Amino acid sequence: MPTENLDETAKQILNAASRRFLYYGYKKTTMSEIADDCNMSTGNLYRYFPSKLDIAEMFVRVLRGEQVATLRSVVDAPGRTPSQKLRDFFLLKFKIAYERFHDKPKAYELSSELISERPKVALEWESAEGRVLAEILAEGDADGSFAVDNAPAMAKILQDAGYRFTSPAVFHEGDYDALATELNGVIDLVLDGFSWRAARHQHGKPPANVAVT
Amino acid sequence: MPTENLDETAKQILNAASRRFLYYGYKKTTMSEIADDCNMSTGNLYRYFPSKLDIAEMFVRVLRGEQVATLRSVVDAPGRTPSQKLRDFFLLKFKIAYERFHDKPKAYELSSELISERPKVALEWESAEGRVLAEILAEGDADGSFAVDNAPAMAKILQDAGYRFTSPAVFHEGDYDALATELNGVIDLVLDGFSWRAARHQHGKPPANVAVT
DNA sequence: TGGCTGATTATTATATAAACTGTTCAATCG
DNA sequence: CGATTGAACAGTTTATATAATAATCAGCCA
Known part of the structure; x- marks a missing residue:
């Protein structure tokens, strides 16, 4: 805390x-x-x-701490597979971001102002979320459904892929349901990617697609 | 034109x-x-x-027309597989966005101003890019490497997944190479997702992961 | 002495006036 | 008569003066 x-x-x-x-x-x-x-x-x-801005920083630290705690609850949810947790994680993150943007506009505005002057706060927050995500990935790797060798790196990649749905700057462009549908589409594809890697891994082969241009 | x-x-x-x-x-x-x-x-x-803003609109229409034409050249590139074209598409789009943001800042600023008053221009542009992407997907579906049933919808999903790397609002946070590496990671995962779907499709089974919560 | 105050200062924001700029249109030109 | 002009108008931006505010610190209190 x-x-x-x-x-x-x-x-x-x-x-x-x-x-x-x-x-x-x-x-x-x-x-x-x-x-x-x-x-x-x-x-x-x-x-x-030390300053007014430091009060604001503590304010958003608390807000974001609560957010990360909420996301962490996804990891601890019983009776859910790693795949389901991954989907839960992103849908929940999207929901939190969308709702906060729409019904706590002042909090969103404050976050923006703070981040423009204290960028490292945003990085800390992203990496805290990344750790939660990495836990889910590690879990999936352990039970054989994911085949992830570097969980933190993969978490970053997933955060990138979900960026569209967590960046409030573009929320006005689409309503909630349309965006949620698209997010589910992205997650479907990502999970199929993991399925492919897990299957390959079982056969003792290296991953299929690697960046070589 | x-x-x-x-x-x-x-x-x-x-x-x-x-x-x-x-x-x-x-x-x-x-x-x-x-x-x-x-x-x-x-x-x-x-x-x-009709107005100064309309001159500006025509200005960015030209800019973006050139951009889409450049991207389209990826589709017509001979001797490249659909998978490679998909990667080329996103790496090129990222490169264009990144460079334009950094060495034509006025053009970027103008685009932002225009889009805030004429949002539909941005939508037109996105859908023009989406059509190029959909062509690549259709190609991949035809040669059996992708298994995409709705190319335009899937194009939108891929645009979402790549949003982080085409949205100049966050370019200052990371340098080019780091971002390119992450983008390649996203593409790797997406392509593996397609591989999984293509394999499933060959066996006459439905896709593995569908959004059911 | 350690914690607190509130007048003071340097900075930032707001309000107001002056200058400028996008747009129009009656008059002009070819 | 169609194409063009540039002065006029309304709206906006900029400059300036005024007010408000964040941050300080010498002194006060318990």
Whole structure:
């Protein structure tokens, strides 16, 4: 949890700021408003956070931490095959991204603003998701349905292939169901790719298609 | 060719405008500058184009027409298998997008501005590319390497899967070679998916993975 | 002394005025 | 009379002044 090492006062500040960020957005909430909500002075805020942007960073860290936790629940779901988990993962990720974009626009806007000034936060987040994905892949490799030799690398490739459905920049172009159908199409193809590799692997042959131009 | 039905004077206007768009960008070139370049009055421009934005639209139509023509050359390349053509298509598309973004920034900026006000232009362009892709798929289906029953739909799915590598919004996050490697990874997986389907098809069985949750 | 304050400062945002630019159209030209 | 012009208009952008805000820090309090 990102708030683990936080002072009690810091949590109070983060809470007050989060509420305002969600309702009014990042730029429209002022440090003195946050200070008022916490019954303290503006100067004191800086004893707990180096800057306003750092409060925002913690805010999205919490949001994204929850997101990753939700995605991780897919891994732990009982009675589902690795293939099903892979599909669940991407459909859930798409759903989260789509809904957050549409009914928490301020949170989305804040994320964008933060990422443009702190790009490494986005990378951390992507790699956290990648680790969840890699777990699913490892599971599939273990039970023979996937044949993945480098799970983290393959996770990155899958994240690339699903990018269209997790990048809010293009969500306005299509409605939910149409996009979900297309995402299922991509997953179908990817899973068939894994099936092919698993079958090849069983016969002791190398993968069929390798990049040679 | 998009300029086919154009008056000679209209072509002159388009030429003058294009030069300025490329050097200074859309917003920084004025109608009177374009008119001056053509030795005519501003009012006369409106006899050939309804508005400044329409000149810009024609400008990117030409650009994108060239792009699609380049991609189409992949289809006509002799001595390449459908699988190779599929890879060529995406690597070339990525290369074009990446290079245009980095060494013709004004053209990219103009495209973005236009698309935000004329979204249908982007859709036309995507579907033109999709038709090229569908040709490759049909070819692969014909020679038994792909087993694609609905080529246009599958083309759309492949465009989705390759979106990460054609969307300039994220190009700054990684250098060319790293992205190209990842793209090859996606293509490898897709091609293996096709191999699986082709093999299944030969045995008279339905595709393995279908979206059922 | 460690935690806190709030006036102060440098920066950023907002509001307003001035200049510019896309578009139109009555008048002109060939 | 059709093609062209350029002044006029409305809308937008830019420049400037004004206000608001993030961040600081010398002093205060418990």
